[in-house]
Amino acid sequence: DAEITQSPRHKITETGRQVTLACHQTWNHNNMFWYRQDLGHGLRLIHYSYGVQDTNKGEVSDGYSVSRSNTEDLPLTLESAASSQTSVYFCASSASKGAREQYFGPGTRLTVT
């Protein structure tokens, strides 16, 4: 069965370190998304990609970057982790940009100390 996976599931890192969160999907979807979820803010879009070599900034992109070198993967990098980036991160994929449903990964809980 097709799926979307994230790794690691939990991560503790120190302020200033570079961190990369992995997202892998076997749906063969062109469209992939990264969100962060914080109490009181719901789900906020960080970056998204509509295909290989395509990346776009979302609502809260400062301090984050993504690159898309193949269809299956969209890694999220925190260039220099800050305590404000402590959050739960979700990756999602979709067969279309907005007209179809999104499939979510299980999430990565990141703590920046």
Place this chain on the structure above:
Amino acid sequence: SQQGEEDPQALSIQEGENATMNCSYKTSINNLQWYRQNSGRGLVHLILIRSNEREKHSGRLRVTLDTSKKSSSLLITASRAADTASYFCATAPNSGNTPLVFGKGTRLSVIA
């Protein structure tokens, strides 16, 4: 910023009762979707209603859409303890390249 805003923020009901959650949005949409999130898990898609539809059913779920009022409601009938979760609405804007915009969610607790 979120386009969809769910109401209420939290809802507590007894098992067997119906649960109604509302979502309001600001701009014209292609479709509106509802998702469920169990504690510690990712979101799961429940139902999609297109802008030219007024009502849609899926099992115990009933979704309505009123584009004139820019609002939608999700009704869960005969609720069960397993329905305890957070529910989010997400709007797909009419501009084709814009991703879904999620609301902040309604936390539903169903007490057995």
